[in-house]
Amino acid sequence: MNRRLILVGVASAALVAAASATDAAEPIKIGSFLSVTGPASFLGDPEKRTLELYVGKINAAGGVLGRKLELVVYDDGGDANNARTFATRLVESDKVVAVVGGTTTATTMAAIPVLEDAQIPFISLAGGIEIVEPVKPFTFKTPHTDKMACEKIFEDIKKRGLSKVGLVSSTAGFGASMRNQCLKVAPERGIQIVADERYAPGDTDTTPQLNKIKASGAQAIVNADFGQGPAIVTRNVKQLGLDLPLYQSHGVASKSFIDLAGPAAEGVRLPAAAMLVPEQLPDSDPQKKVVLDYKAAYESTQNQPVSTFGGHAYDGLMLLVQAIQKAGTTDGVKVRDALQATKGFVGTGGVVNMSPTDHMGLDLSAFRMLEIRGGAWKLLY
Amino acid sequence: MAELVQLFFAGLTTGAVYALVALGFTLIFQASEVVNFAQGEFVMLGGMVTVFAMKAGLPLPAAALLAVLVAVATGVLLHRLAIEPAKGATVVTLIIVTIGASILIRGLAQIAFDKQFHALPAFTGDEPLRVLGAAILPQSLWVLGGAAAIVFGLWLFMERTLLGKAVRATAANRLAAELVGIDTRLVLALAFAVSAAIGAVGGILVTPITLTSYAVGTLLALKGFAAAMLGGIGNPVGAVAGGLLLGLLEAFAAGRISSTYKDGVAFIVILLVLFVLPRGLFGRRAVERV
Numbered sequence: 001m002n003r004r005l006i007l008v009g010v011a012s013a014a015l016v017a018a019a020s021a022t023d024a025a026e027p028i029k030i031g032s033f034l035s036v037t038g039p040a041s042f043l044g045d046p047e048k049r050t051l052e053l054y055v056g057k058i059n060a061a062g063g064v065l066g067r068k069l070e071l072v073v074y075d076d077g078g079d080a081n082n083a084r085t086f087a088t089r090l091v092e093s094d095k096v097v098a099v100v101g102g103t104t105t106a107t108t109m110a111a112i113p114v115l116e117d118a119q120i121p122f123i124s125l126a127g128g129i130e131i132v133e134p135v136k137p138f139t140f141k142t143p144h145t146d147k148m149a150c151e152k153i154f155e156d157i158k159k160r161g162l163s164k165v166g167l168v169s170s171t172a173g174f175g176a177s178m179r180n181q182c183l184k185v186a187p188e189r190g191i192q193i194v195a196d197e198r199y200a201p202g203d204t205d206t207t208p209q210l211n212k213i214k215a216s217g218a219q220a221i222v223n224a225d226f227g228q229g230p231a232i233v234t235r236n237v238k239q240l241g242l243d244l245p246l247y248q249s250h251g252v253a254s255k256s257f258i259d260l261a262g263p264a265a266e267g268v269r270l271p272a273a274a275m276l277v278p279e280q281l282p283d284s285d286p287q288k289k290v291v292l293d294y295k296a297a298y299e300s301t302q303n304q305p306v307s308t309f310g311g312h313a314y315d316g317l318m319l320l321v322q323a324i325q326k327a328g329t330t331d332g333v334k335v336r337d338a339l340q341a342t343k344g345f346v347g348t349g350g351v352v353n354m355s356p357t358d359h360m361g362l363d364l365s366a367f368r369m370l371e372i373r374g375g376a377w378k379l380l381y
Numbered sequence: 382m383a384e385l386v387q388l389f390f391a392g393l394t395t396g397a398v399y400a401l402v403a404l405g406f407t408l409i410f411q412a413s414e415v416v417n418f419a420q421g422e423f424v425m426l427g428g429m430v431t432v433f434a435m436k437a438g439l440p441l442p443a444a445a446l447l448a449v450l451v452a453v454a455t456g457v458l459l460h461r462l463a464i465e466p467a468k469g470a471t472v473v474t475l476i477i478v479t480i481g482a483s484i485l486i487r488g489l490a491q492i493a494f495d496k497q498f499h500a501l502p503a504f505t506g507d508e509p510l511r512v513l514g515a516a517i518l519p520q521s522l523w524v525l526g527g528a529a530a531i532v533f534g535l536w537l538f539m540e541r542t543l544l545g546k547a548v549r550a551t552a553a554n555r556l557a558a559e560l561v562g563i564d565t566r567l568v569l570a571l572a573f574a575v576s577a578a579i580g581a582v583g584g585i586l587v588t589p590i591t592l593t594s595y596a597v598g599t600l601l602a603l604k605g606f607a608a609a610m611l612g613g614i615g616n617p618v619g620a621v622a623g624g625l626l627l628g629l630l631e632a633f634a635a636g637r638i639s640s641t642y643k644d645g646v647a648f649i650v651i652l653l654v655l656f657v658l659p660r661g662l663f664g665r666r667a668v669e670r671v
Binding site (some may be wrong): 041042171199203205207208211262264 | 388499500587601633
């Protein structure tokens, strides 16, 4: 079986080589399935815009390996079944050489078996840690994980000399996942979770939960959620007059959180990507130039503010292009090998150092600790 | 003690919104036997129209008035375009019609406004009041006072005005009401208009606390319906009692039992009540109209 695969691989590599030799203009097909519409559209839309923007830029600069890039994008509407169908279509009828996409963890997980079977390198843009743990041979991802957010927060809490944490999280997807990760890494970081309270998505009052946290003797509050929940929690903490440090997750890293939470947001800390505060980075920071360039390119062409999500797509595309250049071919296995050998790649999400056992390649330095001061983000470190 | 007061006010505030939604369900159900699942959308319209009217530069009172008018127009259109043409259809069909209408309204709101969450400034400041050691937002008092005023106004209207009596007559027996010269079509349209206005006012009062988006209506319709069932559907007193009780159940379950299962606790209590009193707490005894 293995031998046959190798034979097929060699044969197809030869075919590709022959094809590119006879027709240098044959484009390199890169596939993508994104949640451009539906509930995750605030993620998928900037991702699509970013991919299209940068494929255009790369082609204008002469393409990759002397060939143009051709982007094939499908909109899965946030539906995992659609994602799987589109992944199959990308493999079987579009015959793409690699896939950069998968807006949510659910759509990514649905597509992984299809792309793994076809041995097509796949760079996911979703946050869930299960995408790369355990490691799958052809699957990579660019965004930070919720586990890293927990670790970064706990690190900061320890720095303040505190150790007892009251956790309050949403019962929905992101909140539930981050809660599990926080509970798991807390003992390793010397943190004691003294209260573990939850609320349902759409809940409009969390004072009962916060009251329990107050009674538990917690020294800091960590809120795992995105959307309107964190704004409610932040307002409720202020209402109850709880004089405890409040931490939010990277899920609230947008200006709308500050607007919604109002004056109550003052002093709230959160881990976030450099994208939120590029101007505040020191000039020595390797990410500064990358993030500022991306921000300028995006905002000047798209007429909307830049987001970390589009940045994930930028990182994914650039990682892939670099790997194809290094491999000197579009053969799936060789591109995969080049991808997992990536060292010192500076993206918008952080500095990426991959290995065969680490298909994300980010460490805690990728997260910055921010504090909200005077209604704006302030970079702490 | 302070903790109990805190939970009590948290429950009352949430419950007051459920009560207003349940009241809207009740009004329309009384007049037409339609269970209107678009009731939550009126609350959404109240909040969202006010937010966007204020962004456009209107002062709060004018924005709020505009929001109520938009909701009332939506309610009347809902009756004219969706409910009336389906006159004589079965209850299930009518419920499906209202669910369809709620999806349509939500979709239009998503396009007309946006998909983000929005807040309104509190009417009289954000500084919490200290009551017996608990911290109460002034806006909570607005919500409670507003809900009480609406309930009282509705009672006056129903008991003391000719039009209100016409609504009650239509509710009691539509054919007989028509025979004594009541324009039941107008009465039904009025029921939808008043329900919409109540929902919209609730939405305006509560948005400074709860925030709003195009999608908040769905959950409110469900909770409000549960509250109406708990109180006994078709009974305004029951609707208010059911709403407040549901809010209190959620708050105390979250604060005293388990925040993970608070909704479960609330619904188990509702199931138990309906098991013992199938018509709800204040429901009339089962009487088949023949």
